[in-house]
Amino acid sequence: MARVCLERVARKFESTTAVEEISFEIPDGEFWVLVGPSGCGKSTILRMIAGLDAPTTGNLYIGDRLVNQVPARQRDVAMVFQNYALYPHMTVAENLGFGLQMRQADAATIQAQVQSVAKSLDIAHLLQRKPKQLSGGQQQRVALGRAIARSPQVFLLDEPLSNLDAQLRDETRAELKQLHQRIGITTIYVTHDQMEAMTLADKIVVLSRGQIQQIGSPQQIYNQPVNRMVACFLGHPPMNLLQAVYDAGSFYIQGQRLPCPARLIPLLNSAQGHSFDLGIRPEYLQVISSSEPDQTTATLETIAQLVEPLGRENMLRVVLPNSDQILNLTTKTEIYPQIGDRLTLGFDLNALLVFDASTGAIVR
Numbered sequence: 001m002a003r004v005c006l007e008r009v010a011r012k013f014e015s016t017t018a019v020e021e022i023s024f025e026i027p028d029g030e031f032w033v034l035v036g037p038s039g040c041g042k043s044t045i046l047r048m049i050a051g052l053d054a055p056t057t058g059n060l061y062i063g064d065r066l067v068n069q070v071p072a073r074q075r076d077v078a079m080v081f082q083n084y085a086l087y088p089h090m091t092v093a094e095n096l097g098f099g100l101q102m103r104q105a106d107a108a109t110i111q112a113q114v115q116s117v118a119k120s121l122d123i124a125h126l127l128q129r130k131p132k133q134l135s136g137g138q139q140q141r142v143a144l145g146r147a148i149a150r151s152p153q154v155f156l157l158d159e160p161l162s163n164l165d166a167q168l169r170d171e172t173r174a175e176l177k178q179l180h181q182r183i184g185i186t187t188i189y190v191t192h193d194q195m196e197a198m199t200l201a202d203k204i205v206v207l208s209r210g211q212i213q214q215i216g217s218p219q220q221i222y223n224q225p226v227n228r229m230v231a232c233f234l235g236h237p238p239m240n241l242l243q244a245v246y247d248a249g250s251f252y253i254q255g256q257r258l259p260c261p262a263r264l265i266p267l268l269n270s271a272q273g274h275s276f277d278l279g280i281r282p283e284y285l286q287v288i289s290s291s292e293p294d295q296t297t298a299t300l301e302t303i304a305q306l307v308e309p310l311g312r313e314n315m316l317r318v319v320l321p322n323s324d325q326i327l328n329l330t331t332k333t334e335i336y337p338q339i340g341d342r343l344t345l346g347f348d349l350n351a352l353l354v355f356d357a358s359t360g361a362i363v364r
């Protein structure tokens with residue numbers, strides 16, 4: 001096991017800058033997840049750590065060793081891709097032991113290691129099968145097992161679950177988490193799936209256009225996003241955004257007034273007439289009866305546009321009157337408005353996030 005450290009690492013491909021100068025240090029044994037929209041540079045970062053690609057500038061360390069010039073096979077990292085290429089002519093056992101065999105481990109060591117890894121991934125009963133006799137999920141577990149069997153210092157995973165169907169994906173994700181808790185290898189995991197990021201990570205790195213937007217625990221990223229991009233990337237259904245204009249201690253949204261949270265008023269002294277995006281997570285919104293406005297600090301008048309029953313709850317889409325500004329929220333199943341019904345939504349003003357409309361930076 002080893003720490004992984006990037007010091008001002010950048011990667012350019014002719015005119016494209018895939019990764020701007022980025023720096024972070026992953027402590028030994030932690031599970032970090034790189035997330036961000038397509039093309040933000042996640043895979044390039046992983047490939048540079050693996051040694052499959054070289055930084056244009058900057059230093060990359062695994063443990064205390066500077067590895068910029070160290071070839072991939074000498075870095076002691078194992079990588080699992082979305083397309084787990086197992087060797088089709090080999091059995092599962094041979095696939096699992098292949099890395100050790102390449103390193104000239106003796107037969108007894110290989111056998112012991114293969115048995116142990118197969119047991120931990122629940123594939124011991126499949127050892128004599130060939131890959132084509134396995135389901136997609138089983139093949140993916142063998143690919144993970146093949147990487148683990150080598151006992152690498154660092155484990156690199158690039159969208160390893162994206163070929164699996166939803167249920168298998170959930171199961172394998174849980175297994176991966178337990179596996180990491182047991183073996184504790186430093187792991188870097190690339191995904192664009194925010195659910196995987198939230199559930200697996202010790203720390204999440206949110207990337208956009210080759211730049212780090214924020215590094216933090218899942219809770220920090222979710223509750224204290226530094227900007228609109230981070231706030232909207234994590235969370236399902238995503239954070240609601242309303243366009244508003246600030247004036248004298250209040251926000252105005254299509255003629256409706258929302259008081260500005262008191263903590264922000266001193267910060268907005270010079271922002272009279274400026275545009276802001278107001279962020280509110282769906283779980284903070286409630287349908288209230290308009291006769292009880294005191295129970296919440298802020299209210300918005302809306303019109304029901306769509307109701308989707310999900311069994312345990314309903315997903316509700318509403319629109320602000322005379323506008324195209326939409327809000328999504330979840331409600332108890334007994335709240336089932338007719339399309340076009342007027343609904344008052346209430347929420348705690350402390351849950352409101354305020355972003356500068358032009359830069360996306362959070363005001364706090």
Ligand code: ATP
Nearest residue numbers: 013016017018037038039040041042043044045192
């Ligand atoms: P995805 O989620 O779609 O896999 P990503 O976040 O992993 O995307 P990268 O594959 O790291 O993104 O690519 C980052 C940027 O670098 C993209 O604009 C991509 O087109 C560019 N890029 C990556 N590899 C090369 C290459 N070999 N030559 C030229 N441009 C490249």
